[in-house]
Amino acid sequence: MERNNRIGSLNSVIRSLDAAAGKAGIKKLKIIICGGLAAIAYGMPERATLDIDAEVDAGFEIIEKIKKNIKFPVEFTSDISRWSMIDIPKGYRERAVLYSSVKTKHIQVFLLSPLDLIISKLRVFRDKDIxxxxxxxxxxxxxxxxxxxxxxEALKTSPASSELLRFKKMVKHFIGLAYS
Incomplete structure (x- = not known):
């Protein structure tokens, strides 16, 4: 029952995004959901999130128009790899999974693929992300x-920084947790 409530909430968030895009005069905008909302969509039990993190296939003006019409916190970008010093592996847009559980008029919703979402979560490495x-x-x-x-692959395309060392340690720690 609780999973159905969370998916219902997810679907209402998507409907709100669709309505906001419509009010902004936008048609067929591609959105890739990442973060906690994507984990919920994939069935993460007892997971809550306070915002929506997503990549939108649009420039700043369109992002600004959509945000004006949304009543909850959103973080939009045109490139989710830029949210961290660690890139998401190339090709993540093509690997994104279509989310078709709710019908939309103005947006096409995708989820970051499970593997790419894992890499995205390891870039942050908070308890809930792990x-x-x-x-x-x-x-x-x-x-x-x-x-x-x-x-x-993520390390190869990321700019040189001390974050690369931290990410390597995080991946090693995660492997120990997930595969022990």
Whole structure:
């Protein structure tokens, strides 16, 4: 029952985004949901989030128009890799999973793929993000080697910084948690 309530809430958030895009005069905007809302969509039990994190296939003016018509906190960007010093592996847009549980008129909603969402969560490494990542790895039976490969790809395209060392440590710690 609670999962149905969370999915119902997720669907109402998507309907609100769709209405906001319509009010802004936007048609067929691609949105890739990441963060806690994506974890909820994938079935993460007992997960709550206070905002929506998403990549929108649009420039600043369109992002601004949509945000004006939304009553809850949103973080939009045209490139989710730029939210961190660690990039999400190339091709994440093509790997995004269509979310078709709610009909929309103005937006097309995708979820960051489970593997890419894990990498995204490991970039932040808060307790709730690690819980999400462990859940995703187990639910989708993502092999340790796939996570290691995706992490290496993320490191290759990320700018040189001390964050790369921290990310490597986080990945190693996560592997110990998820695969022990």
């Amino acid at each position: 819980e999400d990542a462990v859940f995703l790895a187990k639910k989708f039976r993502i092999k340790k080697s796939a996570i290691m490969k995706a992490a290496e």
